Amino acid sequence: MTGFLSGVIRRRRPIAALAAAGALLLSSLLAGCAGNDPHYTLKNIKGLVSPLEFRLTNQDGQAVTAADYRHDLVLLYFGYTQCPDECPTTLTTLANALRTLGPQASQVRVLFVTVDPRRDTTEVLKRYVGNFGPEFVGLRPDQGELTDLSKRYRIAYHYEAPDKYGNYEVDHSSAVFIFDGDGRARLLALSDNNARQVASDLRRLLAGS
């Protein structure tokens, strides 16, 4: 086999060189940002996910854009207020992480984007995110904005069939996208990450590493 391969290489040197260069380039491209930075416990998504960008309505009915949250660490999460388990659990984890951070928490914003704008009016959102802390902001997209966001962050959601009272559940993404002060995507917090892990990685990001 090695004899055969070296034969191939001897006969086709330019091809082999080209192939080696190509393979090197591809693997470095793919390895560059993939995998987990030993620095962080959460999933490193630097360079993989689009920078923070949106134009939405906040819980007070005001139009906001990503620029309004520059210089803060932004935790972007998609959910809905009638979510029975996953959203409250995740938001509680994030709230606990922020309590752990202490005064540094003022440099962090948790943006809760509802995937159920029909039921989640701005008033409902305001009451809901108020339960978790002052760093939490409720954002309400219209249908077009929600579709744009789902394309930009490659997330899916779908509405279950309503029961006889008209109540329905919404299946949605579970991840928390974390952006640095320049709006670049940095980390992904998953549902199995605990508050201590989130807090220590946020601290590293705040330290500018």
Added chain:
Amino acid sequence: MDRLRGAPKVAWYDGLMPPLVTDLRYLLPWQFSPTVFVTSVVIVTLYLRGLLALRRNADPVGFWRAFTFLLGVALNYAVLQTYVDYLSQHMFWIHRFQHLILHHVGPVLVVLAAPERVLRAGLPPGVVRRVRIPAWIRRPIQLLFRFLQHPVIAPTLFVGLIFFWLTPSIHFTAMIDTRRYLLMNWSMLADGLLFWWLMLAPRQAQGSAAIGYGWRLVILSLVAIPQLLLGAYITLHSSPLYDVYAICGRAFAISPLDDQQIGGLLTWIPAAMMSLVGIITVLHHILHDPEATAARRRGGFTPPVQAAGGARSGATA
């Protein structure tokens, strides 16, 4: 499909669009790709022009041949530029279906139709005469092509790409990063066309890249094995291998293991069936190839099959 419509019947944005428009939405691209669009339009236009030109020259192309080619192009377009693309990003088994089309079914249909002659006939005559590709562009492309069509490299690449993009950590980044997602799909389609052309095109059409029909039978059998093993591994694995679909959300309700098992089966059975289709096609070539005897004399490995039906040489071209 009602579930996919994505909203309860009374949603506040319902009624803004008439039902027909809501349905047509599924035929529109989820993320529009000018490359796919322009390439498809150019290829289909050339092909249709070629069909007309050949008909004028009293050399018409059979209906099923044209149908096979256009179906292959249409399937590739459909999995890249309709709602299927959205579903592929958010459901493992639909992603496997998408790659079954891009890497196997679509290219096989295109190659079986042997469209080169028709496409050439569809080129504006001026283009054929005037355009000369300079050597500094042509040479590297030829080298790269010869490398990719090497009888060891081509099957290694064909199987390697499947394993590469299905490595869980790499699969995760391909699904979360739009650029890698596009690279993944393009690499599958390009490799599918190269591999199946090398395996299925009649030797007369392949020029210097041609490898003997006997070797093709060996390669087609060998590439089926790792696909069978990988498909079985995914299908029978008792925990979810690809967490990205839970993290980013699934397009509709299905348990992660059901999703994985259907996806595994699609990697397992139809992919291996395509090797069988390939083998039957190659056997057909052997039976109808006027050069089969000549090739045996040149020392190519070809099973001792009577080169019967040599008179029907044009049948496979």
